[in-house]
Amino acid sequence: MLLHKKLKSYRLILASHSPRRQQLLRDCGLAYLPADKYEVEECYPATLPAAEVPLYLSGLKSDAYPVPLGPHDILITADTVVILDDRIIGKPRDHADAVATLRSLSGRTHRVITGVTLRSRDKRRTFDSQTDVCFDALSDEQIDYYLETYRPYDKAGAYGIQEWIGYVAIRRIEGSFYNVMGLPVQKLYGELERFIEA
Template identity: 55%
Template sequence: MLNNLKDYQLILASQSPRRHQMLKELGLIFEIRTKEVEEVYPGGLDTEQIPVYLSELKAKAFEEDIKSNELVITADTIVCVDDWILGKPKDREDAVKMLNALSNRSHQVISGVCLMSKEKKVSFSTTTNVHFKALSDEEIDYYIDNYKPFDKAGAYGIQEWIGFIGIDGIEGSYFNVVGLPIQRMYQELSKF
């Protein structure tokens, strides 16, 4: 469908199985290639700028060895409640703290994406507002013990049990909350 990309070898620089699945469902042929990057951002960035900065940082790791026919896709997702930015939980206690903070309130899920070739770089972010019902301690414990959400920003996956029972509303892209704003990415890829 994206004929403008036929001369590119697409590289998804992510280990996320959810991102892999979304690109496959989009009908794209891609290779997975990752590099270790210390995900640290400078102070003073607006919340929307943080995941864009981190996705560009991940893309920068490919600058030296990217070939002229390659297009690298990098992404980063953060969860923000009030002014607290929730990354991936360090451990069970951290996951409990995060889910308690999200319980019975709204938060933002912000994904940053960077599309980079030898000649061009396009970056953008997408924000989705998510509202959780009040979660009981038993629900939080059950979810963490059975789904082990330690690889997910904010300690939850909307597509898992806690999303089914706990999320009572979203404004914006569902797929952004899963981990990749696929509609916006499709638009940007079609213009690349």
């Protein structure tokens, strides 16, 4: 039986207002309810290794969800980080920061990790997906064009792989393409199936 049929008696709640995550879940054929916005301070211990941060933050977002879960609810929370040289590269603060970020990624390979937490009233499961992304060398003209045209200031690493820069400047990826967009839907699909059958 297909997963969307197995989930008919459940209510998936996506605690993310990222349009990319919402689109990816919809495109998987999984019906969900978008959670209302709620406050969560996305802080993590300074000693936490960069690769563990998205797992920690997805769990933090799950724990901060303010509405009690019903007996058939499954809450989905996620956090995506870009890592270069063991350092997390967040969303750019402004245009200058976005330029500096893309210059640092130019001609190099970085890692994108998304942590996902599934939680019901009586159990939880946290997992991650990791993708290596290799950029060609970017000219300042390419960087300026991309930033002016697409304004990726809401994206970790200052780029969206599904946009122009992904078509013209990403040489290769190893791992899930959709993970780089913000939600590793292939892995999530399998984890949801195991979650409801456990």
